[in-house]
Amino acid sequence: MTNKPNVPPLYETLGLEPGASEEEVRSAYRRMAKRFHPDTNPEDPTSEELFKKVADAYRILSNPAARGRYDRTAGVHRPKSPAQSTEKEVHREPAREVNRDIHVRLHLTIGEAVRGGHRELKIPRKIPCIACEGSGFDSKYQNCSHCNTNGIVRKTTNVEITYPPGVRTGSKLRFATFGHRLPPGNISGDLIVEILLKPDSYIEVKDRDYHYRALIGLDTFIEGGKIVVPTPGVPTAVEIPPRMADGRILKISGKGLPAFSSSQAGDLYLKIELCVPKRLSRKERQLLDELMALPGFRPPVDGDGFIPKGD
Ligand SMILES: [Zn+2]
Structure with a gap:
């Protein structure tokens, strides 16, 4: 080992x-x-100690984050990154793809998707360990117990x-810098939110048209009445006009989704569905029997005066 001035101890230990x-560090x-x-x-009692020193030096200088931290502390300025400086001398190592993006799915109702809005998401991010500044080693170059030498910890962040x-469904929204923050460079990736619409048995959206199943009771079915969609x-x-046949579709122009960029407002389509109870109480049964005994409710054989025939 040489004793050159201004060579930080870890480099000196490896004779560098x-x-x-990186290749020079490895071969040294x-x-x-x-x-x-x-x-x-x-026979040499000092060799074991020197061997440990060499291993310690290598552990830090072979880890880019730890080496960066050591260099900053020791006042070493390396204008070129190790990869650039070794380009001509050794086979260049292929840059390892660091996946910093986080993908999550967001389930929305059709109404939420149509209206737009906000949502707070809990995002499990990987970020550099604060205790060791991502180096994996503490100030004495011992293993960082906070991150178990990974240099990276997981932190759940609330992101609105x-x-x-x-x-x-399938829309993808990208929120820059809310992904993992990882070396090299401790650069933050993006958060990518994929939209999934919850199935809805009453509403369907086609382009800018809004289709709605309107369930109406016997009174509205017969006499008409107002409903709120x-x-x-x-x-x-x-x-709702009186006596619309079951299953008829009512179109209300311009009341679908509002106009958006170049597309016009859509239309509202109501499918009228008569809604009758699955079971009746004793009293309901009795009243229904009375009602059905009245001449106006008993359909004639030819259906004359009744819907759907007279519709
Ligand atoms: Zn740490």
Whole structure:
């Protein structure tokens, strides 16, 4: 080991200059470890200690985050990254793809998707360990117990996202910098939110048209009446004409989804469905029997005066 001035101790231990490439660090370690291995120096009591020093130095200098931290502390400036400086000398290691993006799915009702809105999401992010600043080693270059030398910890972050009106199943929204924050460079990835619409047995949206199953009672079915349709934004009151046949579709122009960018407002389609009880109480049964005994409720054989025939 040489005793050069201004060479930080860990580099000195491995006999390296501060600008050494990753490959130089590796080969210096192999050379030094072999030289000081206790098995090859059974007579030398200092070899074991030197061997440990070499291993410690290698552990830090071979870890880019730990080496960066050590260099900053020791005042080492490396204008080029190790990968660049070794480009001509050794086979360049392929850059390892770091996946920093986080993908989550957000389930929305059709109404929420049509209106747009906000949602707070709990995002499990990987971020650099605060205790060791991502190096994996503490200030004495011992293993960081906080992150178990990974340099990375998991932290759940609440992120409030805004989804625009009109998202659909499969829409993907990207929120920059809310992904994992990982080395090299401790760069933050993005959060990608995929929209899934919850199935709805009453509402269907086709382009900008809004289809709604309107369940109406016997009285509205016979006499007509007003119902309120939960259209996005402002609910729409619709007058149901009397005696519309079951299953008929009522179109209300311009009351679907509001106009959006270049597309016009859609239409509202109501499918009229007569809703009758599954079971009757004794009193209901009695009243129904009385009602059905009246001449106006007993359909004639030809159905004359009744719907659907007289519709
Ligand atoms: Zn740590």
